[in-house]
Amino acid sequence: xxxxxxxxxxxxxxxxxxxxxxxxxxxxxxxxxxxxxxxxxxxxxxxxxxxxxxxxxxxxxxxxxxxxxxxxxxxxxxxxxxxxxxxxxxxxxxxxxxxxxxxxxxxx
Numbered sequence: 001x002x003x004x005x006x007x008x009x010x011x012x013x014x015x016x017x018x019x020x021x022x023x024x025x026x027x028x029x030x031x032x033x034x035x036x037x038x039x040x041x042x043x044x045x046x047x048x049x050x051x052x053x054x055x056x057x058x059x060x061x062x063x064x065x066x067x068x069x070x071x072x073x074x075x076x077x078x079x080x081x082x083x084x085x086x087x088x089x090x091x092x093x094x095x096x097x098x099x100x101x102x103x104x105x106x107x108x
Contacts, residue, residue: 079085
């Protein structure tokens with residue numbers, strides 16, 4: 001049974017480009033010899049650009065980073081214990097607004 005629709009790709013050969021990444025899906029119909037013997041002599045292929053490899057590399061790098069900056073946590077704990085920790089309300093508000101703006105863009 002031939003595959004005619006792979007995630008929205010119509011027909012035996014299609015191409016889609018999305019933000020610099022390119023996906024190619026190709027499939028050829030069986031030849032008479034293949035239909036008689038039932039053995040395939042062609043291979044279906046999927047080709048991805050180097051974007052997928054770069055994303056995999058970035059994911060690996062991020063997975064190896066520590067979740068918490070322990071040195072910064074220790075510095076803040078020390079400052080709190082000494083009563084020297086100062087909060088800059090304007091800076092906190094700016095950071096909150098920037099974070100909120102990023103969330104808004106991510107939802108688009």
